[in-house]
Amino acid sequence: MILFAAAVLLAMxxxxxxxxxxxxxxxxxRDSPRTSQMLADWYSFSHIVHGFLFFAVLWLIAPGWPVERRFLVALFIEAAWEITENTPMVIDRYRTATAALGYTGDSVINSLSDILMMILGFLAAxxxxxxASIAVVLFLELVPLLVIRDNLTLNVWMLLWPSDALRAWQAG
Incomplete structure (x- = not known):
């Protein structure tokens, strides 16, 4: 799935x-032109949180499934998100609705690293x-919130329900 995601991203x-x-x-x-281009950045923590959340949700909705099957579903969802996140529609949405004003999408190496970060979160969960899982997720959400005024929660919030007040706060 990881190689498939890389191939699709390159084809895109x-x-x-x-x-x-x-x-x-x-x-x-947060606003460096190299953000989302290298192996890791502040948003890598969001992908670790994805792993914790996917583990929890799949444990709740499919408790009888072997962990290997739940892992493959989580991997598929993360790979699909990395592909979707790098479509022009989503890139434009990030630019207009979130704090990522200059966002141009991820490099393939960053997308693959994000998938590996999700795997790390899933395995840790x-x-x-x-x-401890709750403590790690809170830590991974609070530190970026305090340092760069952004995290997974705010990213989802701003993608779905943009707020001018929140955008102004994030801009500092």
Missing amino acids: GRNPICTCGAIDLWVAG RKLPLW
Whole structure:
């Protein structure tokens, strides 16, 4: 599924790596032109949270399924999201409705890293007790909220119900 997602993203015309020619491990800026182009950035935490959420939701709706099947469903959903997130329609939505004003989509390497981040979250959720999973998700949501004024919760909120007041707060 990961290779399929990479092939689809390349066929869609996504850049394999940053057009700057570099491959960095971490990009610290929310609005950097390298955000969503490198291996990891503040939004990588959102994909780890995806893994925790997919684990929880699939455990609730399909408790009889083996964990391997739930993992494959989570992997499919994340790969599908990475493809969908990089369509012109969603990229434009991010630019108009969220704090990601200059967003141009992800590089393929960033999308693949995001899928791996979801896998990390899913596997962690499988091993951690419930209280620790909740603590990790809260941490992964609160730290980016405090540092860059954005996180998965705000991203979803702004994509679905844009708020001028929230956008102004995020702009600082």
